[in-house]
Amino acid sequence: MQERNIKKGIFYGVSAYLIWGFLPIYWKLLEPVSAEVVLAHRIIWSFIFMIVFIVITKQLRSFLKECKKILHHKKTLLIIVSASFIISSNWLIFIWAVQAERVIQVSLGYYINPLMSVLFGVFFLKEKLSPAQILSFVLAGIGVLYLTITYGVFPWISLSLAATFAVYGLLKKVVPIRSAFSLAIETLIVTPIALIYLVIFGNNLGFAQGSFSINLLLISAGVATAIPLLLFGSAVQLMPLSMSGFLQYIAPTIMLLMGIFLYNEPFSIPHLITFTLIWISLILYMSTSLQHKKKAELKHQKSI
Numbered sequence: 001m002q003e004r005n006i007k008k009g010i011f012y013g014v015s016a017y018l019i020w021g022f023l024p025i026y027w028k029l030l031e032p033v034s035a036e037v038v039l040a041h042r043i044i045w046s047f048i049f050m051i052v053f054i055v056i057t058k059q060l061r062s063f064l065k066e067c068k069k070i071l072h073h074k075k076t077l078l079i080i081v082s083a084s085f086i087i088s089s090n091w092l093i094f095i096w097a098v099q100a101e102r103v104i105q106v107s108l109g110y111y112i113n114p115l116m117s118v119l120f121g122v123f124f125l126k127e128k129l130s131p132a133q134i135l136s137f138v139l140a141g142i143g144v145l146y147l148t149i150t151y152g153v154f155p156w157i158s159l160s161l162a163a164t165f166a167v168y169g170l171l172k173k174v175v176p177i178r179s180a181f182s183l184a185i186e187t188l189i190v191t192p193i194a195l196i197y198l199v200i201f202g203n204n205l206g207f208a209q210g211s212f213s214i215n216l217l218l219i220s221a222g223v224a225t226a227i228p229l230l231l232f233g234s235a236v237q238l239m240p241l242s243m244s245g246f247l248q249y250i251a252p253t254i255m256l257l258m259g260i261f262l263y264n265e266p267f268s269i270p271h272l273i274t275f276t277l278i279w280i281s282l283i284l285y286m287s288t289s290l291q292h293k294k295k296a297e298l299k300h301q302k303s304i
Helices: 003-028 035-056 060-072 073-097 103-124 131-151 155-175 179-201 214-218 221-238 243-249 250-262 267-301
Strands: none
Touching: 003 073, 003 243, 003 250, 035 060, 035 073, 035 179, 035 221, 060 073, 060 250, 073 103, 073 155, 073 179, 073 250, 103 131, 103 214, 103 250, 131 179, 131 267, 179 221, 214 221, 214 243, 221 243, 221 267, 243 267
């Protein structure tokens, strides 16, 4: 039974990361619409979809209870509000970068993200690193620095995506809420702002006149956002954390290949060297983490 659950978890996890990997194609199709308008629609329709999902799955009472609990704890409310604005910023940078033909930089950002998350864990949660893990961070840093110096462009898109998602992950770790409720609450907080933006700045509320396909894509942005998140939420509960760690590199690998072969974005020798250094650092970090985990498990078994 446990093996069956793990297989199901891996299926959900792979499905989530495949959707995230191919998501740039979705935002690319919305290129005629500005990134800000796409973001506003993504927020609004994600909120609507999640509320419908919560009602259909008979979780409304639990959801309202969770909202009430958050409202009574100012610190928790502040963290959730911060998380909602940070993930909205991440979405905006992602959408803008894809539309501006920076898919390779987006890919680099999500390769860097796990390392950035661990770095934040060291600074804010006082987590310890081994010498090999420290070396992995040094290699990643050299890679980013090398790209900046030789290519002449600071990869702000990559670092912004990595940093915002790492901060978002950190806040979620401090205040753990089930994924469905989390997305619903976060989009609830920013939906009024998105609506005001569309009323004031969005011509015809951001909808494209005479383009059914564009309008359908805008409305479906909520589904495109929520489905992989719900799949991932189920996957995390069923499969080992180490497996989740490996699967997370599916999405940026797909994005990298799309950027090079589908959208013909420039991929120079400095890019190759930077990515190689980051791949080495990730392999080093993951292998060291797995070794530590195995040692801890053996130690625990001996103590029993």
